[in-house]
Amino acid sequence: MNIFEAMGLAWEALIQNKLRSFLTTLGVIIGVAAVILMIAISAGAEAVIAEQINALGANLVIVTATRGTPGRPPSLVYDDALAISKEVKGLTGVAAEQTVASQVIKWGTVNFETALLGTTPDFAKVRETPLETGRFFTQTDLDRKNKVIILGSKVAKDLFGETNPVDQEVLLGTTRLTVIGVLKPKGKVADTDYDDRVYIPLTVVYQRYLTQAMQLNRVRTIYAQVENKETMDSTLAQIKALLARQHAVPLDKPDFVVQTQQDIIQTQQATTETFRTLLAWVAAVSLLVGGIGIMNIMLVSVTERTREIGVRVSIGARPIDVRMQFLMEAIILSLFGGIVGVTGGVGGAWLFNETGAMRTEIVPWSLALAFASSALVGVFFGFFPANKAANLDPIEALRHE
Amino acid sequence: MNPPETLNGNAVIRIENVRKVYNTGEVELRALDGVNLDVRRGEFVAMMGPSGSGKSTLMNILGALDHPSDGRYFLEDEDVGEMEQEDLADLRNRRIGFIFQSFNLLQRMTALQNVTLPMLYRVENRVGHATREEIAIAALESVGLGDRLYHRPNQLSGGQQQRVAIARALVNRPSLMLADEPTGNLDSKSSEEIMGILQNLNRQGVTIVMVTHEADIAKHARRVVCMRDGKIVSDGRAGAQNCLERKR
Numbered sequence: 191m192n193i194f195e196a197m198g199l200a201w202e203a204l205i206q207n208k209l210r211s212f213l214t215t216l217g218v219i220i221g222v223a224a225v226i227l228m229i230a231i232s233a234g235a236e237a238v239i240a241e242q243i244n245a246l247g248a249n250l251v252i253v254t255a256t257r258g259t260p261g262r263p264p265s266l267v268y269d270d271a272l273a274i275s276k277e278v279k280g281l282t283g284v285a286a287e288q289t290v291a292s293q294v295i296k297w298g299t300v301n302f303e304t305a306l307l308g309t310t311p312d313f314a315k316v317r318e319t320p321l322e323t324g325r326f327f328t329q330t331d332l333d334r335k336n337k338v339i340i341l342g343s344k345v346a347k348d349l350f351g352e353t354n355p356v357d358q359e360v361l362l363g364t365t366r367l368t369v370i371g372v373l374k375p376k377g378k379v380a381d382t383d384y385d386d387r388v389y390i391p392l393t394v395v396y397q398r399y400l401t402q403a404m405q406l407n408r409v410r411t412i413y414a415q416v417e418n419k420e421t422m423d424s425t426l427a428q429i430k431a432l433l434a435r436q437h438a439v440p441l442d443k444p445d446f447v448v449q450t451q452q453d454i455i456q457t458q459q460a461t462t463e464t465f466r467t468l469l470a471w472v473a474a475v476s477l478l479v480g481g482i483g484i485m486n487i488m489l490v491s492v493t494e495r496t497r498e499i500g501v502r503v504s505i506g507a508r509p510i511d512v513r514m515q516f517l518m519e520a521i522i523l524s525l526f527g528g529i530v531g532v533t534g535g536v537g538g539a540w541l542f543n544e545t546g547a548m549r550t551e552i553v554p555w556s557l558a559l560a561f562a563s564s565a566l567v568g569v570f571f572g573f574f575p576a577n578k579a580a581n582l583d584p585i586e587a588l589r590h591e
Numbered sequence: 592m593n594p595p596e597t598l599n600g601n602a603v604i605r606i607e608n609v610r611k612v613y614n615t616g617e618v619e620l621r622a623l624d625g626v627n628l629d630v631r632r633g634e635f636v637a638m639m640g641p642s643g644s645g646k647s648t649l650m651n652i653l654g655a656l657d658h659p660s661d662g663r664y665f666l667e668d669e670d671v672g673e674m675e676q677e678d679l680a681d682l683r684n685r686r687i688g689f690i691f692q693s694f695n696l697l698q699r700m701t702a703l704q705n706v707t708l709p710m711l712y713r714v715e716n717r718v719g720h721a722t723r724e725e726i727a728i729a730a731l732e733s734v735g736l737g738d739r740l741y742h743r744p745n746q747l748s749g750g751q752q753q754r755v756a757i758a759r760a761l762v763n764r765p766s767l768m769l770a771d772e773p774t775g776n777l778d779s780k781s782s783e784e785i786m787g788i789l790q791n792l793n794r795q796g797v798t799i800v801m802v803t804h805e806a807d808i809a810k811h812a813r814r815v816v817c818m819r820d821g822k823i824v825s826d827g828r829a830g831a832q833n834c835l836e837r838k839r
Contacts, residue, residue, distance in 0.1 A: 191711055199711075206699050501695045504656060505759065506684020506712040508677055584656045588695065 191511045193518075200518035203491075214487040215527035217480025218567060222531025222560040223538060224476050228469035229556035230539035234549035235462045241379045242458075243451055247318040249419055251429060252449045253412040265445045267407045268392060270436055271310065274414055278428045282417045283312035286392060286409040290399045295388065296361040297349045304345050305387035306362070308395030316415040319384070322346075324356040324371030332391045339367035343375040344385035362388065365398045422450060480527065481567040488520050488575035499579055500587025513580035520572020521565065528564030532557050602665075603767055603798045604630035604653060609662035611648050611821075622648040623659065624821035630800060632766070635793045637812035638802045639834045645821040646802045647771060653800060654689050654769050655679045667766065677714075684712050688760025688797075692772035694752040696744040702755045703727055703740040709763050730758040734788055750781025757788055768792065770801040774808055786811045 191199075204211045246252075253274075255266035271286035288308045295304050313319065314326040327338050339362060346355050346369075355369045367390060376384035396406050416425050430448050434441045492499070499512055536557070539550040611623040623645045630636055638646045651657035652664060655671055664671040666682065674682065683689070696705045706727040710718060718726070731737060734754040744752050753773060760768060770789065774782035790811055793799050801812065809815050817825040817834035825834065 195711055202699070497695075498697055501697060502708070502712070503680070504654070504683060504689050504695070505709045506680050506682075506763075508680040508712070508714075511680075511712055585651055588656070588691075 191507075191514065193514070196511070196514040196518045197522065199515045200522050203495075203515075204519055204522060210487065211523060211526075214484055215480075215523045215530070217476065217483040218524050218527025218564050219480070219531040219534060221473060221477030221480040221567075222528050222564050223535035224469075224473035225560040225563070226532060226535025226552070226556050227538050227542075227550070228466070228473045229559075230535070230550040230552050231469065231542070231548060232462060232466040233551035233553050234543070235465065237551055238379065238549050239455065239458045239462065241377075243455055245317075245376065245379045245382075245384065246451055246454075247316050247413070247415065249416045249422070250316060250451050251414040251416060251422075251426060252451075252454070253414070253429065253433070254410065254447050254449075256445050256447060265437055266409050266412065268409055269407065270433060271409060271412045273432060273436055274412065274429055277432055278414070278425060280417050280421050280425055281414050283316045283413075283415045285310045285313040285316050285413045287313065287411045287413070288392060288395055288400075288409045290395055293363040293399070295345065295349065297358060300349055301361075302348065304342075305383075306395075306399065307387055307389050308392040308399070309389055310392055312415075313389070313413070316413045319376065320374045322372045322374045323354070324369070326371055327389075327391050332393050335393045335397055336391065337365060337367045337394060338370045338391065340371040340373060340389040341369060342373055342383075342385040342387045344383070345388055346372040362390070363399065365394075367394075426450065477563060477567060481524075481571040484520055484523055484568065485571035485575060488516060488572060489578070491519070492516065492575050492579045495579075496582060496587050496590035499582050500584050500590065503582070503584040504588060509580040512582075513576045516576035516579045517569070517572045520576065521568035524564045524568025524572075525561075528561045531564065532561055535560065601631045602629050603632050603634075603667055604628065604800070605663075605665040606649075606653075607663045607665075609649075609652065609659040609664065611645070611652065611657070612660045621821050623652075626662070626818075626821070626823055628816065628823065628826075630798060632798055633793070633796055634814060635790070635799045635812045636801070637809040637815045638800060638818065639804055639809055639815055640818035640824075641804070644818040646818045649818070650769055650771050650800070650802055653767075654687055655682045680712070681714055684709055684714070685763045686765050686767060688757075688763075688765040688768040690753065690756045690760050690768070690770045690773050692775035694744070694749075694756045694776075696752055696755055696759075698744050701741045701743055702731060702736060702747065702758075705744070705755055706730055706759045706762055709759060713763060726762055727758070730762050731755070733761075734758050748781070749777050750784055753777060753781070753785050754788065757785070757792075761792070766798060768797050768799045770799065772802055772804075774803070774805070779807075782808065 253266065253270070268286055271284055275281070275284040286309065290306050290308065292303050292305045294301055310332060311326060311328055314321070322343060324340070326340060327336070330336070331338050339360060341349070341355060349355065349360065350358065355372055358369050359366055360369060378384070392409070400406060414429065416422050426448055430441065430444065433446050434444055437445055439445050502512060536552055539552050542548040543550045606626055606628040609623055609626045610621065613620040613622060626645070626649060638649070640646045648657065652659050658672070666686065671679070671682070697708070703724065707723045710723040710726065728737070728740060731740060734757055736751060736754055736758065739747060739751060744755070747755065768789070773789070774785055777785065786808060789799055789801070803809050813828070814826070815828060815834065816823055
């Protein structure tokens with residue numbers, strides 16, 4: 191009996207009991223799909239991180255305030271940014287940023303809600319947000335509280351269509367602002383759509399969009415761009431010392447956090463690492479359970495078909511023929527599970543991505559890995575029942591009812 | 592090991608002092624207790640005897656499904672006791688055709704598929720799928736089932752099922768056919784048909800050894816071997832009546 195004939199015999203036995211065969215292979219289907227999904231989700235998470243890092247800009251120091259307490263709001267202020275810019279050496283730019291609740295933007299009859307960010311002139315440079323057309327605001331705009339606005343590419347397109355937005359007047363909330371520039375598309379990273387937001391001078395935000403006195407002058411984040419990567423450590427130390435002095439807090443109990451891109455990368459990588467390890471275990475365990483399921487059913491099947499085995503032996507089947515037939519059944523079950531599982535895993539990953547539930551990236555080698563492990567599961571867990579069948583005593587087997 | 596001197600070229604089966612002992616706890620059961628038997632090429636032997644006389648055990652040993660505890664079995668001058676698993680399988684496959692009281696067809700396969708099966712397990716002189724089907728169809732036609740090729744066993748009568756089993760036993764052209772109570776589950780008309788087929792085969796040169804406890808069936812054989820308590824008590828046509836009387 192050659193291998194194809196063995197496959198034929200196995201196939202006939204399996205289609206005899208379609209539902210049972212399907213249920214048997216379900217464990218492998220889930221395991222294989224889990225492996226592929228797990229790898230796609232990890233790859234997706236990594237891609238998101240890479241994009242976030244790229245979106246930040248290069249050689250960046252990021253200063254944020256620690257969470258405020260009642261009566262004492264987050265402590266970072268615009269003056270801190272000015273102080274850093276003035277006193278810390280080796281910086282090519284410093285920008286401060288404050289976010290406000292999103293506002294309705296209106297031009298003519300078109301209007302919709304968009305995110306609003308108040309910032310300072312260096313923002314374009316340190317956060318690497320180049321302009322498509324027009325200009326970014328200047329220190330003069332900031333000092334004079336000029337009512338100017340820069341649009342993200344999506345906002346510009348939705349609001350103006352084919353019209354050139356520069357020098358047009360828009361209404362943002364209740365304030366009239368003149369468009370002076372439009373940014374190049376930057377895309378969507380994680381939950382932030384860089385193209386669906388607008389930028390105005392920080393001072394205008396304080397004047398027109400923040401009403402509570404307590405919030406005035408506060409900033410959410412300060413970005414500082416370091417000229418030379420090698421001096422990063424000393425720059426960090428300088429900024430920390432300066433801010434501690436400004437805020438009159440001890441250095442070992444700061445009310446702010448100073449981070450580099452490297453710190454952020456490491457934190458996020460640690461998170462995805464844990465995530466991936468966990469998912470890998472889930473996938474491995476479900477493949478194992480799937481394999482045990484196959485072995486279980488194969489053992490039942492050998493018992494049920496004891497007499498059949500006896501008949502086959504009596505007409506000349508060798509032990510190897512019987513072993514081959516049952517091993518083939520297990521392998522076909524696993525491979526079928528592998529194929530359906532790969533389809534399911536790829537489909538699931540695609541669906542997650544399309545519906546925006548989770549960013550996923552299908553990794554080609556994961557399909558090969560999942561498929562190969564399903565075949566391996568079949569051989570491994572099929573071997574014991576197949577051996578049991580091959581070693582049956584023919585007379586006992588023929589007497590079996 | 593050399594074959595015994597007395598073995599002539601015509602002997603298909605030679606059994607020498609074969610014993611089969613089962614140890615079930617304290618009791619030692621002697622299913623076969625020193626059996627000697629020669630069957631020459633072209634013979635039609637009926638084996639009779641009451642239940643527990645050892646005839647089925649002997650059949651299993653002749654069919655290479657079981658090993659004797661002691662003694663030797665030569666099939667066409669070859670010592671079966673010396674054979675490896677693979678050779679025994681080949682023996683069952685090509686040199687012996689086995690038919691059973693309960694037919695032992697595979698229920699989920701058609702008559703044609705059942706008959707094709709022994710050719711699937713053949714190791715030497717293998718033939719392709721198309722040829723296998725041709726041979727199987729010819730075998731089924733020879734037992735009068737040319738119009739039942741695609742019926743499954745549960746769609747066939749007992750007599751028809753046994754004829755499928757005979758076709759299956761024949762496809763690899765064995766020189767010896769072993770029949771263990773082939774008519775035990777059949778009505779008398781079907782029994783006569785089956786015996787007709789077996790006699791025909793015997794006339795074509797196939798050696799047949801058949802277990803039965805029906806005198807009507809045994810009379811189709813030219814030689815009757817009577818067993819009792821694991822021993823052969825008579826051998827020859829005359830023994831048949833004796834064997835049945837003792838049984839009563």
